[in-house]
Amino acid sequence: MSRLRSLDLPRSLVVRRVVALDNRVEIEVSLRKRSAVCPDCQCPTQRIHSFYQRKLADLPWQGRPATLIVSVPRFFCQTMLCPRRTFVMPLEGITVRHGRQTTRLADLHYYIAHTLGGSAGARMTVRLCCPINEVIGRWVGLKEVRFVRHLPTTVSGKITRKRLLVS
Incomplete structure (x- = not known):
C-alpha cells in the first residue's frame, strides 16, 4: 500500500x-x-x-x-x-474550467452552506481549515449567497436566495 x-x-x-x-x-x-x-x-x-x-x-x-x-x-x-x-x-473530475478549488472542496463548502448556513457555516469552515474566503477566513453578509450561486451547476443546481437565507 x-x-x-x-x-x-x-x-x-x-x-x-x-x-x-x-x-x-x-x-x-x-x-x-x-x-x-x-x-x-x-x-x-x-x-x-x-x-x-x-x-x-x-x-x-x-x-x-x-x-x-x-x-x-x-x-x-x-x-x-x-x-x-x-x-x-x-481537468475533468478535478476542477471546473477556470476553477481555483477542487470539486471535492467545492462539494464540502456546498454541503456546509446548506446544512449550517451563514455564520455557523463560516465558523465550521474555519474550524475545518478550509475557509471560503482565504483573505479574511470567514463569510461576511451576503458573500455566502454569492459563493453558493457561483458553484458549478453540477454541484449546486438551482439555489434560491430564500432557501439559503433561512437559518
Whole structure:
C-alpha cells in the first residue's frame, strides 16, 4: 500500500512531491494521461507543446489547508486545417474550467452552506481549515449567497436566495 494513499486524490493524478509547511501543505501532482483530444477537430494527439501549473485549493490534510499544484500539459493539434494550434487538457473530475478549488472542496463548502448556513457555516469552515474566503477566513453578509450561486451547476443546481437565507 502506498504511503500517499491517505491523500485520497483522484486516480488521474500522480503525486510528485508533498511539502509540509508551517501553516499549509502543498502537493505537487501531474496528470497520468499523456494524450488529449482537440476540442475543435476531435483529433487525438500526444504531442506536448509545454506545461503550466495550476494551483487549486483542496481538502485540508492533517489539520492544515492543502494546495494542489497541478502540472497541466498544453498540446499541439496535429490537424493542418484545424484553427486551434494548441490546447490544454481539461481537468475533468478535478476542477471546473477556470476553477481555483477542487470539486471535492467545492462539494464540502456546498454541503456546509446548506446544512449550517451563514455564520455557523463560516465558523465550521474555519474550524475545518478550509475557509471560503482565504483573505479574511470567514463569510461576511451576503458573500455566502454569492459563493453558493457561483458553484458549478453540477454541484449546486438551482439555489434560491430564500432557501439559503433561512437559518
